[in-house]
Amino acid sequence: MPQDIKGWDRNQMAARAAEELEDGMYVNLGIGIPTLVANYVGDKDITLQSENGMLGMGPFPFEGEEDPDLINAGKQTITELRRTAYFDSATSFAMIRGGKIAAAILGAMEVDEKGDLANWMIPGKLVKGMGGAMDLVAGVGRVIVVMDHTNKHGDSKVLQECTLPLTGQGVVDRIITNLGVLDVVEGGLKIVDLADGVSEDEMRAATQATIVG
Amino acid sequence: MKKVYANANEALDGVLSDGMLIAAGGFGLCGIPELLLEAIKEAGVQNLTFVSNNAGVDDFGIGILLQTRQVKRMISSYVGENAEFMRQYLSGELELEFNPQGTLAERMRAGGAGIPGFYTKTGVGTVIAEGKEHKDFNGETYIMEEGIFADLAIVKAWKADETGNLIFRKTARNFNVPAATCGKICVAEVEEIVPTGSLDPDAIHLPGIYVHRLVQGQHEKRIEQRTIRKKEDA
Numbered sequence: 001m002p003q004d005i006k007g008w009d010r011n012q013m014a015a016r017a018a019e020e021l022e023d024g025m026y027v028n029l030g031i032g033i034p035t036l037v038a039n040y041v042g043d044k045d046i047t048l049q050s051e052n053g054m055l056g057m058g059p060f061p062f063e064g065e066e067d068p069d070l071i072n073a074g075k076q077t078i079t080e081l082r083r084t085a086y087f088d089s090a091t092s093f094a095m096i097r098g099g100k101i102a103a104a105i106l107g108a109m110e111v112d113e114k115g116d117l118a119n120w121m122i123p124g125k126l127v128k129g130m131g132g133a134m135d136l137v138a139g140v141g142r143v144i145v146v147m148d149h150t151n152k153h154g155d156s157k158v159l160q161e162c163t164l165p166l167t168g169q170g171v172v173d174r175i176i177t178n179l180g181v182l183d184v185v186e187g188g189l190k191i192v193d194l195a196d197g198v199s200e201d202e203m204r205a206a207t208q209a210t211i212v213g
Numbered sequence: 214m215k216k217v218y219a220n221a222n223e224a225l226d227g228v229l230s231d232g233m234l235i236a237a238g239g240f241g242l243c244g245i246p247e248l249l250l251e252a253i254k255e256a257g258v259q260n261l262t263f264v265s266n267n268a269g270v271d272d273f274g275i276g277i278l279l280q281t282r283q284v285k286r287m288i289s290s291y292v293g294e295n296a297e298f299m300r301q302y303l304s305g306e307l308e309l310e311f312n313p314q315g316t317l318a319e320r321m322r323a324g325g326a327g328i329p330g331f332y333t334k335t336g337v338g339t340v341i342a343e344g345k346e347h348k349d350f351n352g353e354t355y356i357m358e359e360g361i362f363a364d365l366a367i368v369k370a371w372k373a374d375e376t377g378n379l380i381f382r383k384t385a386r387n388f389n390v391p392a393a394t395c396g397k398i399c400v401a402e403v404e405e406i407v408p409t410g411s412l413d414p415d416a417i418h419l420p421g422i423y424v425h426r427l428v429q430g431q432h433e434k435r436i437e438q439r440t441i442r443k444k445e446d447a
Contacts, residue, residue, distance in 0.1 A: 068434035
């Protein structure tokens with residue numbers, strides 16, 4: 001990680017995101033930093049959904065115990081738990097669309113002050129597809145974005161208005177970055193928490209979106 | 214009525230035609246109808262449209278039909294694992310329609326359930342919503358998506374009885390159930406066909422009414438991302 005990036009590292013962001021989860025929740029974790037959130041849930045009784053058709057996702061298998069019939073939505077080999085249930089893709093997205101999943105924790109390319117989220121395509125670049133991201137952000141109870149506050153050029157990813165094609169409109173509830181935690185509220189974003197060693201001025205300077213309160 | 218065929222080629226005999234719409238089960242390389250895809254390659258039918266969540270990899274799954282240029286159009290949610298797919302798409306040889314994954318699954322389910330259209334919040338305010346009917350219900354905006362009615366469905370299950378009742382295994386169920394239901398004809402390949410009466414009727418995942426032809430065979434079941442943990446981490 002470049003030295004000029006302040007605040008939390010990937011694991012600290014994941015640990016902060018894990019604080020959002022409450023006992024008994026069914027949760028969907030995206031690829032990247034969100035996957036690390038599972039390492040920080042502690043004693044909380046959390047059931048992970050994998051949208052290819054599983055509730056109760058377990059850890060990676062030991063070598064030699066991989067099962068080609070048992071993968072997560074990132075196509076990685078995983079294991080089942082005592083509580084695991086399997087189902088088809090239509091049922092999986094019925095529970096997502098139907099609001100049964102309490103929260104999704106996802107990465108993003110851009111988020112804006114209206115809660116718009118862009119995380120699936122960059123015009124002019126190779127587009128792989130949105131997978132289940134549009135369904136998740138439209139359907140789950142609470143959408144929490146975990147991402148770096150700025151891109152590799154130092155530009156803010158927390159904007160007044162997303163410039164990239166959207167994954168969902170007005171869907172984000174909370175944004176967790178290396179600099180701290182922001183909530184989407186009436187009129188803009190509200191600072192909820194600052195990462196260790198990050199001042200409010202630094203948070204405001206790195207945020208292009210309107211900060212209220 | 215006899216549903217069991219000797220091999221994948223025979224199971225597809227008489228049901229393939231140029232330009233047809235085929236719904237295929239599978240997620241990534243998990244639970245894909247690998248034997249039937251190979252048989253479609255051998256049959257040589259052209260200008261196919263595939264409704265499938267993914268497009269396989271270069272040399273496995275739907276990828277083998279891209280190598281032979283048998284696919285004209287794909288309807289998928291994520292195609293990132295296939296270099297030949299991307300080459301054909303970027304050169305304009307291959308048409309691609311992205312559907313959100315849950316919308317794709319529901320379009321198949323709806324088609325199989327005789328529902329020509331439905332409303333969903335997924336994609337509202339995005340490029341997916343462009344040109345689609347918008348309608349408000351209880352103050353929220355939804356878009357209309359259409360059911361998929363495929364000419365043929367090809368799916369992969371774990372076990373079948375001779376009447377076509379199917380049981381899937383773990384996450385290999387995925388799109389196989391909705392895909393099977395949306396085909397005018399459904400051909401299923403399985404790892405084992407057991408005598409009728411030996412499956413628990415309460416444990417059937419897909420009733421045989423949806424399955425017209427069956428074939429048993431050996432599956433490679435390739436793993437796309439082999440991830441493991443060390444014993445000492447446990």
